[in-house]
Amino acid sequence: MSEKTKYKILMVEDDEAQSLMYQIEFKNFGIDLAIVNDGEVAYDEIVRQKPDLVLLDMLIGKVSGLDVLNKIKADAATKNIKVVIISNYNKKELNAECKKAGAIDYWVKSDYVPKQIVEKVQAILK
Amino acid sequence: MPEISIPIYAQIPSGILIFAIGLYSWLKVRKKENFIFFLLAITQTVFAYGAVALFYSCGNDKLTTFIDRIFLYPFCIMMPILVYHFSIEFCEIKIRWQKAALYFGYAWSAALVVWSQFDSFISGVYHYRWGCHTQGHLGNHFYVLLIISYVILAIYNLYNVWRDKKNDALKRSQAVYIMIGFFIFSLAGFTLLWAYGIGIYPWSYLTLPLFIIIIAYAITRYRLMDISFIFRQSTIYLITISLFLLVLYFVLIITAWYLQISIHWNLVTAAFLASILMLSMFDIVRNFIARLVGRYFFSEVVDYQEVINDLTTQLAREIDLKKNLQIIKDALTKKMKLGGVRIVLFDKKLHTVESLVKAGFSSDVSHFLLRDFLLEKGMVIEQELGFILETEKDNEKRKKIGILKENMKRIKASVCLVLMVGDEYIGLILLGSKLSASAYTKEDMQALSVFSSQASIAIANAMLYQEVRDYSLNLKRKVNEQTKDIREKNEHLKKLLEMRSEFLNITSHQLRTPVSVIKGTLSMLREGRLPEKDREHLLETAYDKSVKLTDVVNDILLASEMKSDKFKIDMERVQLAEVVQEVYEDKKEEAQNKGLELKLDLPSTKIGEVLSNAKYLKQVIYNLINNALQYTLKGSIIVKIEEGNDIILLRVIDTGIGIPKESLPKLFQRFSRAPNAVATFTDGSGLGLFIIKEIIDSHKGAKVYVESTELGKGTTFTVELPKAKSI
Structure with missing residues (x-):
């Protein structure tokens, strides 16, 4: 499986049910999906793991997804990491704000099944 | 020459x-x-x-x-x-x-x-x-x-x-x-x-x-x-003088012609000049002598023309009612030299609105006058009532006049002037006797009549002005109040809209989260990509999510129902301990899974029933325990029932995150969530406590409140329910 070595994807998600589901589907397509379940440690993990893409949830405990995104984009070491917001929480203003802060896209989870998410990720990383 | x-x-x-x-x-x-x-x-x-x-x-x-x-x-x-x-x-x-x-x-x-x-x-x-x-x-x-x-x-x-x-x-x-x-x-x-x-x-x-x-x-x-006023008056005098002189000359010429004597024109011219001088001084001299005579012979020579002129001028300058009344009172007492003066003003229903007392009338003075004499326009003179009595044949009227006369005598009022504007009575002026103790003359009456009409107009104007001013002030105040009210309502609406929008965002998140898991798991299952080893776990998770989805949908529906006018709980006798037991059985496992201890503390003897509704009461207990489970990360949750004389107390005591002080006032409002609650549990709808409050408030004499709370240490929610009376 060539992609396995090719891409490094990190998902920040505090709901165990969801992270498990996505992990299984990504694995089905031969992609390794690392999970961080706490917003507070998300940034440190990103710095440590240097993923190609971050799938970032919005409501992740005490910090918000936007805080993490801003931190990533403010640091020279991480600012080139691609970030996609993937959340069931969707607010027009927040959506725009995230894109302005440097997120590639804002996906509402319930709009897609995991397979579609995998395909969208592949399209970005191609 | x-x-x-x-x-x-x-x-x-x-x-x-x-x-x-x-x-x-x-x-x-x-x-x-x-x-x-x-x-x-x-x-x-x-x-x-x-x-x-x-x-x-x-x-x-x-x-x-x-x-x-x-x-x-x-x-x-x-x-x-x-x-x-x-x-x-x-x-x-x-x-x-x-x-x-x-x-x-x-x-x-x-x-x-x-x-x-x-x-x-x-x-x-x-x-x-x-x-x-x-x-x-x-x-x-x-x-x-x-x-x-x-x-x-x-x-x-x-x-x-x-x-x-x-x-x-x-x-x-x-x-x-x-x-x-x-x-x-x-x-x-x-x-x-x-x-x-x-x-x-x-x-x-x-x-x-x-x-x-x-x-x-x-x-x-x-x-x-x-000097126009003086000049005009002088002109009148001069014309008058000229007319008199013309007559004089005419008589002189006719007499001279009749007696056939010659007229010495130089003498006539001198007489002419002297008479102009004398007559032009006539007014000044007359006034001087009048004052002199008044001072030494009669103590009360009043120049009514002057009094009324002064009054008119002063009243025209003043619009304030109280000051106007003062001017009128002064004119009557100081210039007309009258003893007691009382001015009473009425509103449209003839209620006294203003009263200014100079001297000695008893306070109920206006009532008998109002009752008996207001309908007789003009003025009432105590002296004249005697003559009227002699000529009046109608017994009923005689009786009334008699009473009036007595009353006026009793309060020592000599004259009552009725203040009228058009057909409307605006008040009365009561006058005592003159300071000189002499009788009111015809001249006095005429002057007082003019006086009262001048005073009426001035008072009516002042009253109208006051009314308009009060009205305008009142209107201004009301407009300000309304504006403030509208602004507050607007602010409130804005907040409600913000809350509604936040509610929709949170609710959609809560609805989407279980849906995305259920949908995702099912799609993987259908397409055969659910590995054997994860299958059971994932399906279990999806099922849990479907249960949560049901809860959220129920909460939303219940909250909407509560906000409608039709919401009413049908009361029945309920054994609280049984309902608590039921919810406890439901939630025991969930607590265990979370590593929390859920304890039930019931009285050893059977407790009394409460007047409630089992379905809604269950909802209350369910929400309270649910909240405790969600916001307690470690420790225990105790559900305790105590029986008092008239009430039964239900306490849910947790060792959770606590509620910040500033969040307490709005705790039971819709969509209100404390910041630490949002951070701890993102899926909360902000409806749970609102639903509890609405249900409890529908009970007569019941209440729900936070008994105690401390950040990081825990919270105790208490519900008080009155006991159902034993039949």
Whole structure:
């Protein structure tokens, strides 16, 4: 499986049910999906793991997804990491704000099944 | 003797008239402007009679020169500068060169007055058909120059006032008339042609009467020198005097003709002048004597005309009701010299709205008057009630009048004036007896009648003004209140909209999260990509999510139902312990999975029932335990029931995150979530506590509250339910 070595994807998600589901589907397509379940440690993990893409949830405990995104984009070491917001929480203003802060896209989870998410990720990383 | 001409005759009344106007203007209004006019009037008077004297001196050159030097020139020389000075005062001129010109003019005039006593000014006499005049020399030329310069300057000043549209219309009109008046009067200068041997007909003597007519018109029409009122009155006197004199002359002529005796016209003229003087003083002397007589013989001669004039003037200046009443009271007590005065005002329903007491009436004074006599317009006089009683035949009326008379006597009210405007009663004025203790005369009554109508109008105006002012203030206050109210409501609506929008975002998140898991798991299952080892776990998770979805949907539906008017709980007898037990069984496992201890603490004996509804009560307990489970990360949750005399207490005690103080006031509101709650559990709807509160509030005598809470240590929610009465 060539992609396995090719891409490094990190998902920040505090709901165990969801992270498990996505992990299984990504694995089905031969992609390794690392999970961080706490917003507070998300940034440190990103710095440590240097993923190609971050799938970032919005409501992740005490910090918000936007805080993490801003931190990533403010640091020279991480600012080139691609970030996609993937959340069931969707607010027009927040959506725009995230894109302005440097997120590639804002996906509402319930709009897609995991397979579609995998395909969208592949399209970005191609 | 030359021929006597009409212009010279005209000097005789003109002289006295201009003097009277000048004197009045100065005596009545002590302004500088009026004083200068008075001085000018003196010079004109002397000029007028000097001209007549000059006429009669013709033939006696020495006398002519003497009269001209002593009576004519010194006064005539002062005229131009006085005219100019008047223009400066009237036009309020502050320009420096004009002031300088004024001083220079006075110096010039004074020099000429001195010079006029020497032959280089005038000497020798010219004789004409119409009279005679001294011959003018070098000094006289300077006098002509003085006239021309200063009359031009005066007219220039007045013209400027008229031209300047910034001045008020009255002032401008006055300026026009003074300008015309001075111009015409300056034509009197043509008299000086006689000083140079030119014997024109003495038309120039007519300039003085013309000047008087113009000034008199300006005084009456345009209030020149503020003496129009006095002037108008004087005019009336003078016309009256003239009429009397005409009759006198007519009688005199008829008598002389009948008796065939000759009339000595000089004597008649002297009598004429004396009578003008006496009659013009008539009013002043009469008032003086009236006051003198009043002071020494009767203590109360009141000039009603003056009182009413004063009252009208004062009332016209004042719009404040209380001050108006004070003015009326003062006029009655101080000027009309009456004892007790009481003014009572009514509103439309004849309730007393204002009352001003001067002296000694008992407080219930207006009532019997109102009851019995308001319908009789005008005034009620205690003295007259006696006469009415004698003539009145109707027994009913007699009785009423009798009572009224007695009442008035009792309170020592002599007169009651009814204040009316149109057909509306606005009040009463009660008067006690006069200070002099004498009876009210017919004159008193007439004056009081005029007085009461003046007072009525003023009071009505003041009341109306007060009403309008109060109304406007009230309106302003109401508008302010409404605006504030609208603003607050608007703010509230804005907040509600924000909350609603936040609610939709949170709710959609909560609905989407389980949906995305269920949908995702099912799609993977269908397409055969769910690995054997994860299958059971994932399916279990998906099922849990479907349960949560049901909860969220139920919460939303229940909250919506509660906000509608139809929400009502059907009450039944419920055994609380049983319901708690039920929920406990439901939630026990979930607590265990979370590593939390869920304990039930029930009384050992059977407790009483509560009046509630099992379904809703279950919802309350379910939400309370659910909250405790969600916001407790470690430790225990105790559900405790205690029985009191009349109530049963349900406590849910957790060791959770606690509630911040600032979040407590809004805790039970819809969509209200404490910040630490949002961070701990993102899926909360903000509806759980709202639902609890709504349900408990639907119970009579029940309540729910946070008994205690501490951040990081835990919270105790307490529900108090009244016991169902045993049947």
